[in-house]
Amino acid sequence: MTEQQVRRSFINCSRGEAAGLTLPRGFASLAWDDIELLGWRDAKAPLRGYLVVQEEGRPVGISLRAADTRMSSRTPAMCLLCQTARSGDAVSLFTARRMGEAGRNGNTVGTYICADLRCAERARTEIPPWLRDRDPEEVAEERVADLRERVHGFLDAVRHS
Template sequence: MHALTEAAIRRSLVNCSRSEAAALALPRDFAELDWASLDVLGWRDPKAELRGYLVHEQDGEPIGIALRAADTKMSSRRSAMCLLCHSVQSADAISLFTARRVGEAGRNGNTVGTYVCADLDCASRVRVVPPSAQHLDDELQALAVEEQAAGLRQRLRAFTADVTRR
């Protein structure tokens, strides 16, 4: 992912108003981000605990989606899978996020939802060698990680398409 400025991130948000984009709080570590290792920038708004954002590149341009987390958590005694990065975690580390659709549909209250890592840190999870590849040599481990990252990018494009469909 290319390095983005604060203004570029705010402009990239497709499903919220300009005033909502202006009010968002960037991630605390924004200045230290390693953009080259990110497939998606995801964070929860420190000022509003139920708000979150995903920004990724699509066709060479940044596209951002404002999300709202469910105000309830699943049981920690169960496992659940993030539908973006496909990591399996304790169910309380996964949250239902909804995104308003763009345009008239969004103004009418239509949303799209999916289960995502509660901290929205899918980018770091796909860069970890999966257990099924840990016994392989370095080259094959790198291929497994790249396959995970490609899957994340593909699922992000599909989710973004659902949000931007009019």
């Protein structure tokens, strides 16, 4: 996938905003066949983040904004995309402007996501204790499928007001 394809994939921001976003380090060497979800924080705008997923063979991206406050590290929290239990400071509330007129009117949708947006990696590698007696590859595939379903649900919420 090219830089231009990714920049054009964003459904909830202007072309100018998409042109100005900072792509993740190592973008040119990403193995797209192995990526269910590409998530990253903008190095030049710390409260901005991005998610890009393949949908029907093409990329679809959404621009996110992290809450400017964080939960305490002593507070347990869960990412609602990868369903990984983390400390509160490792999970952030992210909001995404809705598409179209609703978004132009300031309408947003939000969810709690891993603060570093590396959910796809965690879905494959961080197996919850209650699933550790099962085949790790099978569990990882199930977690990735569940992640994909929840990401598409979030995309649908961004698309529809």
